[in-house]
Amino acid sequence: EVQLLESGGGLVQPGGSLRLSCAASGFTFSSYAMSWVRQAPGKGLEWVSGISNTGGSPYYADSVKGRFTISRDNSKNTLYLQMNSLRAEDTAVYYCAKDLDALSVTKVFMDVWGKGTTVTVSS
Amino acid sequence: QSALTQPASVSGSPGQSITISCTGTSSDIGAYNYVSWYQQHPGKAPKLMIYDVDKRPSGVSNRFSGSKSGNTASLTISGLQAEDEADYYCISYTSSSNSWVFGGGTKLTVL
Numbered sequence: 001e002v003q004l005l006e007s008g009g010g011l012v013q014p015g016g017s018l019r020l021s022c023a024a025s026g027f028t029f030s031s032y033a034m035s036w037v038r039q040a041p042g043k044g045l046e047w048v049s050g051i052s053n054t055g056g057s058p059y060y061a062d063s064v065k066g067r068f069t070i071s072r073d074n075s076k077n078t079l080y081l082q083m084n085s086l087r088a089e090d091t092a093v094y095y096c097a098k099d100l101d102a103l104s105v106t107k108v109f110m111d112v113w114g115k116g117t118t119v120t121v122s123s
Numbered sequence: 124q125s126a127l128t129q130p131a132s133v134s135g136s137p138g139q140s141i142t143i144s145c146t147g148t149s150s151d152i153g154a155y156n157y158v159s160w161y162q163q164h165p166g167k168a169p170k171l172m173i174y175d176v177d178k179r180p181s182g183v184s185n186r187f188s189g190s191k192s193g194n195t196a197s198l199t200i201s202g203l204q205a206e207d208e209a210d211y212y213c214i215s216y217t218s219s220s221n222s223w224v225f226g227g228g229t230k231l232t233v234l
Contacts, residue, residue, distance in 0.1 A: 035223075037169075044126075044228035045161070045169060045212050059222050095168060100180065108214065108223045109159050109174035116168060 002026035002112050004096050009117030016086050016121070022079040022096030022114060030054075030074035033099040033106040036081050038092035039116075048094070049081060052106050059106065064090075086121045093118050127151065127213055127226035134232040140201040143229045145213030146194060151224065153194035157216035160189060160198045164209045172211075173198060200231070208233045 008020040022034070035050040049070040050059040058070050069082040079096050094117050097110035128146040135141040145152065145160075152158055156176045161169035171180050173189035176196060186201045196215070200207055213226040 044210075045163070045214075045225045047214060047223040047225055050223065061222050061224075062220050097169075100171070100174060107157050107175075108216065109157075109171065110161075110169070111171045111174075111180055113168035113170075 002098070004098060004112060004114035006094060006096050006114045006117035009094065009119045011120045011122065012086055013123050014087060014121055017082070017084045018086065018119060020081040020083065020094055020096075020117060020119070022081075024077045024079065024098070027098070027112075028102070029072075029077040031102040033104070033108075034072065034079045035097045035099070035108055035110055036070065036079075037095045037097055037110070037113075038090075038119075039095070040089070040092040043092075046092070047108065050106050050108055051079070053103065057106060083119070086119075088121050091119060091121045126224055127215060129211075129213060129226035129229045131227070132230045132232065134234055135200075135203045136234045137203050137205065139203050140199060141203060141231065143198045143200075143211050143213075143231070145196040145198070145215075145226045147196075147215055147217070147224075148194055148219075150219040151194075151215040151217035152191060152196050154218060155216045156191070157223070158189070158191060158196045159214055160187075160196075161212045161214070162207075162209045163212065169212065203233050205233050207231060 100109040
């Protein structure tokens, strides 16, 4: 079964850092681009970051550029999101998601999603 | 980058058809087919319903269809059913920031 399992969320103070992980199973992780999407409480979806299957092409939303870093370890079937200089407005459920097409350019057609991990930024 | 524009809410009766619009610019929807649509029920992860403007993933009902004209993409749901009641989001690649941007979301109510 294709699965994504996020972890690493929690309560952090403004200005702090957190690293999210997304463990993939049931598919050839190294063949697919991946994304992080977040949803603030009661709000809509916001695409945060994406990365190609090789890890060579990261993309970021303007709201997180310079503060967040996406990466992946294909040997561990794991996607990461390093979040620095966190702000109250980063409070959200963070989902990782898999692109639909294997061995393709990053298209952000997200066909498999994890259940999400909650990040709360508050003093 | 600015979010794509969707109506906040739409409604329809069972059996009817509805269309949700998603308006962008010539830097996103108007220039690329990297448009997809997602359904989200409360407390659940989103589900891919349409990709590449008008393609349906395996397992998605053919009552769902997508299209694009100019800078506007649309999601049409025919033969509305109670289980279609959910939030719907569009997303597109935008060259203005070399990233992807979601619409604000549309709440579909089945009357």
